Structure formats: structure tokens, C-alpha cells
Amino acid sequence: MKKVFVSIFECKPGMRIAEDIFNEYGAIIIADGTVLDDYLIERIIDLGIHRVRIYDTEGNVIEVSNSELFRAQYNENVNSVKNILHDISNGKKIDTERMNHATRSILSRINENRDIVNCISEMRAAGEYLYTHSINVSLLSMLMGKWLKYDFGKLRSLVTAGFLHDIGKCKVPQEILNKPGKLEEEEFEEVKKHCVIGYQLAESFDGMNEDILKGILQHHEREDGSGYPFGLKGDRIHETARIIAVADIYDAMTSNTYYRERFCPFDVIECMEKDYFGILDHRIISIFLRNIASYYLGEMVRLSNGEMGEIVHINPFNIARPIIKSGIKYIDLSAESKVKIAELL
Numbered sequence: 001m002k003k004v005f006v007s008i009f010e011c012k013p014g015m016r017i018a019e020d021i022f023n024e025y026g027a028i029i030i031a032d033g034t035v036l037d038d039y040l041i042e043r044i045i046d047l048g049i050h051r052v053r054i055y056d057t058e059g060n061v062i063e064v065s066n067s068e069l070f071r072a073q074y075n076e077n078v079n080s081v082k083n084i085l086h087d088i089s090n091g092k093k094i095d096t097e098r099m100n101h102a103t104r105s106i107l108s109r110i111n112e113n114r115d116i117v118n119c120i121s122e123m124r125a126a127g128e129y130l131y132t133h134s135i136n137v138s139l140l141s142m143l144m145g146k147w148l149k150y151d152f153g154k155l156r157s158l159v160t161a162g163f164l165h166d167i168g169k170c171k172v173p174q175e176i177l178n179k180p181g182k183l184e185e186e187e188f189e190e191v192k193k194h195c196v197i198g199y200q201l202a203e204s205f206d207g208m209n210e211d212i213l214k215g216i217l218q219h220h221e222r223e224d225g226s227g228y229p230f231g232l233k234g235d236r237i238h239e240t241a242r243i244i245a246v247a248d249i250y251d252a253m254t255s256n257t258y259y260r261e262r263f264c265p266f267d268v269i270e271c272m273e274k275d276y277f278g279i280l281d282h283r284i285i286s287i288f289l290r291n292i293a294s295y296y297l298g299e300m301v302r303l304s305n306g307e308m309g310e311i312v313h314i315n316p317f318n319i320a321r322p323i324i325k326s327g328i329k330y331i332d333l334s335a336e337s338k339v340k341i342a343e344l345l
């Protein structure tokens with residue numbers, strides 16, 4: 001039977017759901033194949049899930065691709081961040097319900113890795129960087145937690161920390177945040193305050209824990225002590241903050257205008273491997289980049305020497321330089337320092 005996506009608000013009692021729905025603790029509360037009734041529809045809405053897959057028997061439902069579904073939810077979440085930050089900067093209390101809805105909706109898509117990796121680099125609206133960045137960091141941190149085999153409670157904290165990591169920026173003057181080009185020293189000192197301000201703001205929210213608070217406070221700390229606000233080193237930096245740091249930098253690099261023109265994920269991977277060695281947690285960055293790179297297995301590429309081929313193997317010791325199959329020959333880019341991937345086709 002064909003599976004289609006519908007908005008939960010268009011779901012009617014009698015429709016059959018075509019996916020497992022999880023609650024906030026990761027337990028299945030509605031199993032694939034269950035016939036929906038009013039109560040179950042309400043439960044799904046409460047979980048912050050706005051679109052679900054259902055089996056099509058009538059032929060009168062809207063068909064949406066997986067990516068379209070992901071994008072629709074992504075945009076709703078960006079709006080949530082925008083509203084939350086707006087409220088905080090106007091001195092209002094945080095809308096905890098809205099925040100919980102957004103984090104639940106991010107968690108509900110935990111198995112759609114490929115859409116996350118593909119979509120985050122495309123979803124950029126001018127002037128919305130802070131909001132899209134918050135969602136992207138939250139999604140990427142969630143994937144990282146999944147690859148580190150985190151339990152659901154820890155994953156939820158990670159998603160919330162990613163979502164809130166830059167909330168302190170709502171108290172940093174807009175002129176500084178939006179200033180093009182390099183910041184003056186005093187301006188940079190102002191920006192640096194967002195970690196402590198974010199921590200202080202989050203302390204007053206309901207449902208926070210140490211993982212979330214330390215993630216916000218320490219996400220600019222660096223392994224070698226070169227970060228801020230305290231210059232903490234290595235193990236003294238909370239793991240949530242070390243994960244957010246990797247997601248934060250990856251997202252900033254993929255959204256950089258230099259890469260926007262001809263975004264090649266392997267350039268970003270190479271740059272992160274080289275430039276952040278000893279600065280970001282080595283174990284986290286390797287797991288992260290290896291997994292990100294694995295989504296490109298099977299993709300066709302054009303090499304800098306003009307040859308075309310398919311990515312057939314990711315070298316775990318040199319992630320940015322995979323093995324390419326071109327015709328009948330195999331090109332190991334880790335052994336060919338002069339050739340690199342020029343673009344994905």
C-alpha cells in the first residue's frame with residue numbers, strides 16, 4: 001500500500017498511520033499500522049509532530065516527499081526560535097511549551113539523517129542566520145548523540161542545548177551581530193558575553209539540567225584552552241559543549257559565503273580535520289566527519305584533474321580523501337595529494 005504524508009490537522013479518525021510514533025522518552029506510543037482516532041490525533045499534536053505518514057486508501061490526501069516534510073517542519077522550528085528569542089529580548093518569559101514542541105519535533109525526525117545532512121546546507125534565508133543556525137546545530141548535535149549511542153534523555157538535553165546555545169545573543173546589540181567584516185576588539189568582547197548571558201537566562205527556564213546549561217555556557221571553550229569564557233581545557237569542558245562546538249563550526253563553515261557558491265562538503269571536512277586538530281575534541285570530530293562523509297558514498301564527483309567517478313570508500317584516517325572509482329580504475333585520494341574532489345555532480 002502506498003504511504004503518503006499528511007498534515008496532522010488533516011488527519012481524520014479511521015486513517016491508518018504508516019510509521020511508529022515515539023513519545024518524549026523514546027518509547028513507541030503509536031505503532032505503524034494503527035488506525036487513528038480523535039484521541040491519538042490529539043496525542044500526536046501534543047508531541048509537536050505536525051506531519052505524519054499514513055497509508056493512502058482514499059487517494060484524496062496530499063502527497064509530500066520526505067524532504068518536503070522535513071523542510072516544512074524545519075521552517076516551523078525556525079519560527080519557534082525566532083519567537084522565543086524575540087520574547088526574551090523583549091523581557092518576556094520564555095514560552096516553554098513552544099520550546100518543548102520544537103525540540104520534540106526535531107527528535108521525531110532522528111532517523112532521517114540524510115535529509116538533515118542535505119537540507120541544512122540548503123536552508124538559508126538572508127537575515128535569518130541566527131535562527132536557522134540554532135536549528136541546524138540542534139539537528140547536527142542530535143545526529144552526533146545518536147552516533148555516540150546516547151540514550152533518549154541525553155539526546156533530548158543535547159537537542160535542547162543545541163536549540164538554545166546562542167540565546168544569549170538576543171542581548172548582544174544587533175549592530176554588532178550583523179556587522180559585516182571583522183569586529184573591533186571591544187565588539188568581540190560584547191559577542192563573547194553571549195555564553196554567560198545564555199546560561200543565566202536558561203537557568204531560569206523550566207526543565208533545564210546540567211547538560212543543557214553547560215552546553216550553553218561552554219560551547220566556545222576549546223580543547224587547548226584558547227576558547228572563552230573561561231579558557232577551559234580538554235576534559236574540563238562538558239561533553240555536550242564539545243559536541244555543540246563541532247556542530248556550531250560545521251554549520252558556520254557550510255553557510256560561509258565562500259562555500260555557498262560551490263559548496264563541496266569535502267572541502268569543509270578537510271578544513272575541519274586540518275584547522276581544528278587539537279582545538280576540537282578529536283574523537284567527536286572524527287565520528288562526526290566520518291558519518292557525514294558516509295552519506296556521500298555512491299555519489300558521483302568530478303575531480304580537480306577533470307576525471308569523473310564514484311565515491312566508493314571513506315578512509316577513516318583521511319576522511320576528506322576517499323577512494324574514487326573511475327571507469328575500471330580506483331583512485332585513492334589519500335595517496336594522490338595533487339588531486340581532490342572539485343565538485344559533487
Ligand SMILES: [Fe+2]
Binds near residue numbers: 166194219220
Ligand atoms: Fe555561540
